[in-house]
Amino acid sequence: VQWPVLVVSVISAVFLYCLDTNLTSILIPVLLAEFGQASKLPWIFVGFSLGAIALVLPVGKLYTILPAKHLYLLFLTLFALGSGLCGTAQSMNMLIIGRVIAGAGGIGLYTGVIVILSSVTTVQERPAYVGLVGICWSLGRILGALFGGLLGSRSWRWGFFLNILVAGLFTPVYLTMIPTLDPLSLSPSKFKSKSTPTPTPTPLLPRLLTLDILGTLLSIISITGLITGISFGGLSYAWSSPPILTFFSLSILSLTLFFLQQKTCFLTSPTTRLFPVEIIGIPEVCLVFTISACCSTGGFLGLEYMSLYFQLVRGESTLGAAVRLLPMIGCMAVFMPLVGWVMPRVGGVLYWPVVGGVIATVGGVGLARLQTDTTPLWVYTPQILIGIGFALYLQMAYTAMPSYVPAGQKGNAMTLVIISQMGSIAFALSTAGSIFTNLSLSNLQALFPAQSRCVLQEAISGTSGNGEFVKSLSEGDRERVVGVLMRGLRGIFTIVYISFALSLVAAI
CATH class of the missing domain: 1.20.1250.20 (MFS general substrate transporter like domains)
Structure with missing residues (x-):
C-alpha cells in the first residue's frame, strides 16, 4: 500500500x-x-x-x-x-x-x-x-x-x-x-529497498556556497528576455519597437555570456557551474534533445489549438471542447503506460520515435487540412493518430539521454530532458500564440477597420465575455471571422506536423 x-x-x-x-x-x-x-x-x-x-x-x-x-x-x-x-x-x-x-x-x-x-x-x-x-x-x-x-x-x-x-x-x-x-551522500537507488543507508549530514551553508550565482543570473535574464519579447511582440508593442528589440538583444547577449562563463568557469568551477555545456556537443545528446523538444512541441500545440478549433470555429462551449478532445487524451492515457511497460522489455529505444514520429506526423498533416465544415471522421482521426504517436516516444528521452553522458553528469542529463520538454512547450505556446494572434488580428483589422484593436484582440483570444462583438455581426461577417480564425489555426497545425517531422528526421 x-x-x-x-x-x-x-x-x-x-x-x-x-x-x-x-x-x-x-x-x-x-x-x-x-x-x-x-x-x-x-x-x-x-x-x-x-x-x-x-x-x-x-x-x-x-x-x-x-x-x-x-x-x-x-x-x-x-x-x-x-x-x-x-x-x-x-x-x-x-x-x-x-x-x-x-x-x-x-x-x-x-x-x-x-x-x-x-x-x-x-x-x-x-x-x-x-x-x-x-x-x-x-x-x-x-x-x-x-x-x-x-x-x-x-x-x-x-x-x-x-x-x-x-x-x-x-x-x-x-x-x-x-x-x-x-545527492551529496549515499542515497537509496530504489525506495522499496529494505536497507536504507543513513545519509551523512552535510551543512547547508557549504552546499549553498557552491551555487553558480553569475550563471544563474545570466540564464534567468536570457530566458526572461526571450519569452517576454515573443509574448509581447506584435501585440503590446511592434516587433521593431525599442522595448521588443531591447528584450531580444538582452536575451542574446546574456545567452552568449552564459555559454562563455560556463565554458571558462568564470567565478565558478567545473564541478559547481550551473550546466556543463560540453555535453551539448555530444551528437547523441543533441539528437535526443531535438526529438524530445519536437515531440513535446507537436503534441501540446496540437492539444491546445484543437481546443481553440472546437471553441472558435465549431462554436463549442469550454465543456464541449474538452469532451471532444477525449479521443486524443484517451489515446495518450492508454498508450503512455503501455509504452512504459513494453519499452524496457523489447528495447530499441531509438526505434520508438521513428514509429511514433511517422504516426504523429500523419496526424499533424490531418490537422493542417481541417476546414470549418470537416466531417467528424476527419476531425477525430488526426486526434487519435497524434495521441498514439505522441505517447509512443514522449518519455523516450528519460531512458536514452542518461546513457549518452558521463556517469557524473546523469543529473544534468535529466535537467536537459526537462528543459527540452518544459522549455519547448513554453516557447512553442508563446510563439504560436503570438503568430496566431498577430495573423488573425491583422486580417480582422482589414475586415473591420472601424473596430478597436482591443475588441478584436479579445475576440481572437476568447476573452470577450459573452462574445458581444461576434454576436452583433451579420451571418456573412461571422463566417468571414471564422474563416480568418481557421486560417490562423491551420498555420499553427502546420507547425505541429513540422515539429513531428523534425523529430522523425532526428530519430532516423
Whole structure:
C-alpha cells in the first residue's frame, strides 16, 4: 500500500501544475470581468511561464546539491503560496504576482517528481512511471477545462484554492514516505529497498556556497528576455519597437555570456557551474534533445489549438471542447503506460520515435487540412493518430539521454530532458500564440477597420465575455471571422506536423 500511495502523491503535483495552467486559461473571461485591465492580460500567462522556465537550470542544480525531499516540500509551499495569492487576489497586479510565484513553485515540483521517481525506481521501471507523469499532464489539461467551465463567475477563486487543498491532503505522505534522497551522500537507488543507508549530514551553508550565482543570473535574464519579447511582440508593442528589440538583444547577449562563463568557469568551477555545456556537443545528446523538444512541441500545440478549433470555429462551449478532445487524451492515457511497460522489455529505444514520429506526423498533416465544415471522421482521426504517436516516444528521452553522458553528469542529463520538454512547450505556446494572434488580428483589422484593436484582440483570444462583438455581426461577417480564425489555426497545425517531422528526421 505504501508504494502506490507514494507514487500517486508525488505525481499529483504534475496534475495540479497542469490543471492550474489550463484552468487559468479557461477563467480569463471571468478574471477580466472581475479586475478589468485587459492590457495586463498577457502577464497572467507570461508571468507563469517566466516563473517556471527561467528557473529550470537553477532548480535542476539545486536538486544536485540539496535533498530532494526538502526541495520538493519547499516548492510545494511556494506553489501553494502562489495559488493562495491568486485565490485571494483583489487586483490584477496581485493575481500576476501570484502567477509568477506559482510558476516558480510548479517547475520545482515537476523537476522534483522526475528526480524522485528516477531515484526510487530502476532503469527498467522508470519509463512506466514517467508515462504516469505524462498521463497526469494530459488529464490535467482536460480536467482543467472541465473544472473551469463548471466553476462559473461566482466560485472562480476555488480553482486556485483547490491546489492548496490537494497539497494539504498529501502533505502527511510527503513528510513520512518520501525518502530524503540527499545527492551529496549515499542515497537509496530504489525506495522499496529494505536497507536504507543513513545519509551523512552535510551543512547547508557549504552546499549553498557552491551555487553558480553569475550563471544563474545570466540564464534567468536570457530566458526572461526571450519569452517576454515573443509574448509581447506584435501585440503590446511592434516587433521593431525599442522595448521588443531591447528584450531580444538582452536575451542574446546574456545567452552568449552564459555559454562563455560556463565554458571558462568564470567565478565558478567545473564541478559547481550551473550546466556543463560540453555535453551539448555530444551528437547523441543533441539528437535526443531535438526529438524530445519536437515531440513535446507537436503534441501540446496540437492539444491546445484543437481546443481553440472546437471553441472558435465549431462554436463549442469550454465543456464541449474538452469532451471532444477525449479521443486524443484517451489515446495518450492508454498508450503512455503501455509504452512504459513494453519499452524496457523489447528495447530499441531509438526505434520508438521513428514509429511514433511517422504516426504523429500523419496526424499533424490531418490537422493542417481541417476546414470549418470537416466531417467528424476527419476531425477525430488526426486526434487519435497524434495521441498514439505522441505517447509512443514522449518519455523516450528519460531512458536514452542518461546513457549518452558521463556517469557524473546523469543529473544534468535529466535537467536537459526537462528543459527540452518544459522549455519547448513554453516557447512553442508563446510563439504560436503570438503568430496566431498577430495573423488573425491583422486580417480582422482589414475586415473591420472601424473596430478597436482591443475588441478584436479579445475576440481572437476568447476573452470577450459573452462574445458581444461576434454576436452583433451579420451571418456573412461571422463566417468571414471564422474563416480568418481557421486560417490562423491551420498555420499553427502546420507547425505541429513540422515539429513531428523534425523529430522523425532526428530519430532516423
